Amino acid sequence: MNALALVLLVPLAGFLVALFIPRNAPQNSRWWALLVSLLAFIDSVVMVARFDRGSGGEQFAIDLPWITSPEIHFAISVNGVSLWLVLLSTLLTPLCVLISWRFIQNRVKEFYAFLLLLEFGLIGVFLAQDLFLFYVFWEVSLVPMYFLIGIWGHDRRIYATLKFFLYTFAGSVLMLAAIIYLYNRAGTFSYAAILELLSSGRLVFAPGEQLLLFLAFFLAFAIKVPLFPLHTWLPDAHVEAPSAGSVMLASVMLKMGTYGILHFCLPLFPTAARACAPWIAVLAIIGIIYGALVAMVQPNLKKLVAYSSVSHLGFVVLGIFSFTQIGLDGAVYQMLNHGISTGALFVIVGLLYERRHSLAITDFGGVATVAPWLSTVFLITTLASIGLPLLNNFVGEFLVLQGTAMANYTWTIFASIGVILSACYMLWMYQRVIYGEAGEEVRSHVGDLNPREWAAVIPLIVMMVWMGVYSQSFLPPVSKVNAHVLEQTRINVPFRVERFPSTRPEVARAR
Amino acid sequence: MPANFTSAADLIRFLPEIILTIMGTLLMVLDPILNRRSSYAFGHLSIFALIVALGGSVYAYTQAGPAFGGLLVVDGFATFFRVLVIVVGILTILPSYRFLQRQDAETSEFHALLLFSVAGQCLMAASGDLIMVFIGLEISSISSYVLAGYLRDDKRANESALKYFLLGSFATAFFLYGVALIYGTTGTINLAAVRTAISGQNAPEPVIIAVAAALMFVGLGFKVSAAPFQMWAPDVYQGAPTPVTAFLSAGPKAAAFAVFLRIFMTAFDPVGGDWWPLVWGSALLSMTIGNFAALLQSNVKRMMAYSSIAHAGYVLVALTARSDVGTAAAMFYLAAYAFMNVGAFAVIGHLSGKGERYQNLDDFAGLAEKQPLTAAMLTIFMLSLIGVPLTGGFFGKFYIFKAALESHLVWLTVLGLLNSAVAAYYYLRILVMMYMHEPSDAASKVEPLSLGLRAALILPAIGTLFLGIFPGWVLDFAGKSSTLVR
Numbered sequence: 001m002n003a004l005a006l007v008l009l010v011p012l013a014g015f016l017v018a019l020f021i022p023r024n025a026p027q028n029s030r031w032w033a034l035l036v037s038l039l040a041f042i043d044s045v046v047m048v049a050r051f052d053r054g055s056g057g058e059q060f061a062i063d064l065p066w067i068t069s070p071e072i073h074f075a076i077s078v079n080g081v082s083l084w085l086v087l088l089s090t091l092l093t094p095l096c097v098l099i100s101w102r103f104i105q106n107r108v109k110e111f112y113a114f115l116l117l118l119e120f121g122l123i124g125v126f127l128a129q130d131l132f133l134f135y136v137f138w139e140v141s142l143v144p145m146y147f148l149i150g151i152w153g154h155d156r157r158i159y160a161t162l163k164f165f166l167y168t169f170a171g172s173v174l175m176l177a178a179i180i181y182l183y184n185r186a187g188t189f190s191y192a193a194i195l196e197l198l199s200s201g202r203l204v205f206a207p208g209e210q211l212l213l214f215l216a217f218f219l220a221f222a223i224k225v226p227l228f229p230l231h232t233w234l235p236d237a238h239v240e241a242p243s244a245g246s247v248m249l250a251s252v253m254l255k256m257g258t259y260g261i262l263h264f265c266l267p268l269f270p271t272a273a274r275a276c277a278p279w280i281a282v283l284a285i286i287g288i289i290y291g292a293l294v295a296m297v298q299p300n301l302k303k304l305v306a307y308s309s310v311s312h313l314g315f316v317v318l319g320i321f322s323f324t325q326i327g328l329d330g331a332v333y334q335m336l337n338h339g340i341s342t343g344a345l346f347v348i349v350g351l352l353y354e355r356r357h358s359l360a361i362t363d364f365g366g367v368a369t370v371a372p373w374l375s376t377v378f379l380i381t382t383l384a385s386i387g388l389p390l391l392n393n394f395v396g397e398f399l400v401l402q403g404t405a406m407a408n409y410t411w412t413i414f415a416s417i418g419v420i421l422s423a424c425y426m427l428w429m430y431q432r433v434i435y436g437e438a439g440e441e442v443r444s445h446v447g448d449l450n451p452r453e454w455a456a457v458i459p460l461i462v463m464m465v466w467m468g469v470y471s472q473s474f475l476p477p478v479s480k481v482n483a484h485v486l487e488q489t490r491i492n493v494p495f496r497v498e499r500f501p502s503t504r505p506e507v508a509r510a511r
Numbered sequence: 512m513p514a515n516f517t518s519a520a521d522l523i524r525f526l527p528e529i530i531l532t533i534m535g536t537l538l539m540v541l542d543p544i545l546n547r548r549s550s551y552a553f554g555h556l557s558i559f560a561l562i563v564a565l566g567g568s569v570y571a572y573t574q575a576g577p578a579f580g581g582l583l584v585v586d587g588f589a590t591f592f593r594v595l596v597i598v599v600g601i602l603t604i605l606p607s608y609r610f611l612q613r614q615d616a617e618t619s620e621f622h623a624l625l626l627f628s629v630a631g632q633c634l635m636a637a638s639g640d641l642i643m644v645f646i647g648l649e650i651s652s653i654s655s656y657v658l659a660g661y662l663r664d665d666k667r668a669n670e671s672a673l674k675y676f677l678l679g680s681f682a683t684a685f686f687l688y689g690v691a692l693i694y695g696t697t698g699t700i701n702l703a704a705v706r707t708a709i710s711g712q713n714a715p716e717p718v719i720i721a722v723a724a725a726l727m728f729v730g731l732g733f734k735v736s737a738a739p740f741q742m743w744a745p746d747v748y749q750g751a752p753t754p755v756t757a758f759l760s761a762g763p764k765a766a767a768f769a770v771f772l773r774i775f776m777t778a779f780d781p782v783g784g785d786w787w788p789l790v791w792g793s794a795l796l797s798m799t800i801g802n803f804a805a806l807l808q809s810n811v812k813r814m815m816a817y818s819s820i821a822h823a824g825y826v827l828v829a830l831t832a833r834s835d836v837g838t839a840a841a842m843f844y845l846a847a848y849a850f851m852n853v854g855a856f857a858v859i860g861h862l863s864g865k866g867e868r869y870q871n872l873d874d875f876a877g878l879a880e881k882q883p884l885t886a887a888m889l890t891i892f893m894l895s896l897i898g899v900p901l902t903g904g905f906f907g908k909f910y911i912f913k914a915a916l917e918s919h920l921v922w923l924t925v926l927g928l929l930n931s932a933v934a935a936y937y938y939l940r941i942l943v944m945m946y947m948h949e950p951s952d953a954a955s956k957v958e959p960l961s962l963g964l965r966a967a968l969i970l971p972a973i974g975t976l977f978l979g980i981f982p983g984w985v986l987d988f989a990g991k992s993s994t995l996v997r
Binding site: 023067068069070107132135136137139140142143146147150151157158161162165166169170173174176177180181183184 | 912917928936946947983
């Protein structure tokens, strides 16, 4: 069977079976979820191994007719970018199962069922090649997350989950209108067919029309990213979500937005995207600096990491709207980096919360003396998040800044401030949590990592180092896709800023 | 014509109504014989009657064509709505076994009236003539008025029935004035003939046609609870016994929309350019009033009443599109809406307890812990009402707005979709209550699910998911039938 179909179907089948596990056997639910998510992971590794990196284009395509009128296909395939995002989702799901093993004691069966449904929805978003199908997955992934935050979250979980759902839902209904409009114009939901119509000139949008369609899509994606000033749902959702929810939300769900921009907004509406680029870049830069400044003054660990996400995702958006090969490569790489390092941060914060039952930074201090290994892991993750060379974020941020510099040097200067600020708030937080005198509470409650927790953090640490040292394992297929995207955005517009030839040697030397 | 006025084919085409009327009458006759011996006998009999009528309407479709000289038209469109209202009837009776027992109100009238009402709706769906529309409307409505006040000791039910009756009669009168005007100016009440008469060379004064259309719009607008004629719905829905509310929100509404589509897409289609702004406004108003008022409600039945006003607005969007796609979209949506709404009301009735005490939002707290299956089913219905993909509600909405965009109603589409985002809030509140709060009094006291209720929850849930995942079958049938209206 097609490896891609399995990656998608294993979590779905796992979810359906999980519904029928008796409620009074929580251990069965845990093991089942672990088994299913590991299967999905192994399967996605197989898929990555079989992926033909020479082409980087859409592969493993499946196209089944679903609904005849209007014609909707169950069309999925994977390209050099979504490949890694799928791997990221399947890697993080088993880790989320592990970190929830003890923490979730209440309604265990439902928790793991929703987690598997979430995995299904997220993977589907990255694979869908039919706009209707894409919207279906987009919305389907919303429902399990709504329950994950709302049922297993902290005190203000209901407020947070409603805000999360309504923000995203309201943003995406306009995207639905735009999708229907596209269908009425193009006569198909097939993404490839629409691109074909666009490039052959058989489908042409008037400038105003294109701008509105772009904005309808972009609004849905920008809310998800989240782009300043649409980010206000994110800190609430992150703070209130259980650790697993935070990890999936930060690491994978936010990438739905950036992936959407890259995969749909740019190729479909190139003129509008380029016209809006300066505005969006300014918002991204504001997000970078604002997110960092707000993170600096947060008394709550999770809120700090949440605002750091706003800042980091600003880099991704900035990279995309630099419209340079290097910038786009950096943006995609930064999407993956953020998934790994912020995922790890949320895992660690979750571990701290499990021990101390508090998220307030002032409740910690001196953790290093009682939990040296936990502190070491935390240190590596913190440094990765700051962007220390040899760790993953450095590569991504560097590429983004380089790409941005080729487009507009002023942007780079302002964005670089974010890099400096991230070192300030992360290190300061690390210092307050880990060093100093260990209080009574910390000494009695905070223990070091147990084997299950080791199993949850080691893969992430390995990835941080791997991605930081040898980005060549990941970047070539990404570059191929991005080159193609750039090619598509050049259809209607003369290309303005490309002074560098966008070929591999440049990127390689830059690194 | 009188010679073959009642041929065998005519009778076959009239089969569902015949079956339902006979069985309804039989139930009333059997009342003294069966009463108190087997409390479920009436329910079983009426479900049997509805299933036979279901078979009857399918059989009638095999003999499709006009009956009684054009008074009835049995086509795909009529059959679609006949099947729909009969299924709604079945889904109303399933949860009402326990409900009626709990309120000490098991008599044959409930079931007989229900069957008569369904018969009236079948007639509405199949009528090809304004007089038949009127007769069907009256049979359906008068039974519904009585059903709304069925719990006679309940003050709210009495208020509900009286309000429904008074305002309903008004609306019917408006409708009848419209019919009279049409007959006076064109000399015919056959829908197809009216169409020819007003589009031909000797078309009557357009003002009179416009006034007639407007009067009929008022009457039908009332029946489907479209704004600005929605005032009665919250009180009636809240006061009526819950199974009756479920029925009112799905059956009569679907039938009234069938008539709406028939009259406006067949008879008044030539003057469509004149009436569509009216429907446009009514659609927007219904969606907005319904959704925003529902945000403020704490009584779930009342909230669902406002929600049903909003959903009438969505269907009116499809009507505004004035195309075959729009008609098909309205048909599909009404089917999806019937499933999700009847299912949701089954849960509300199940939870409400004796004397319907527990109808508040707070009473849903913790239901997921006490009765996970019930909560899960209600979740499906709520997600479908919100319009989340893989449910019938989503596909219905998608199809409606697709039709609207095809007819270049961009603003109505955008406003309608934004409306559906607003609506998400109040449906989600129920989910919040069920899953994210400690169990309430009502949830702790909730009875175990009886067999009938289990069926009344699971069947609509399957229907909702089926329409969301495999909409093709129903959609294709609706698409084929939608062209037959004209």
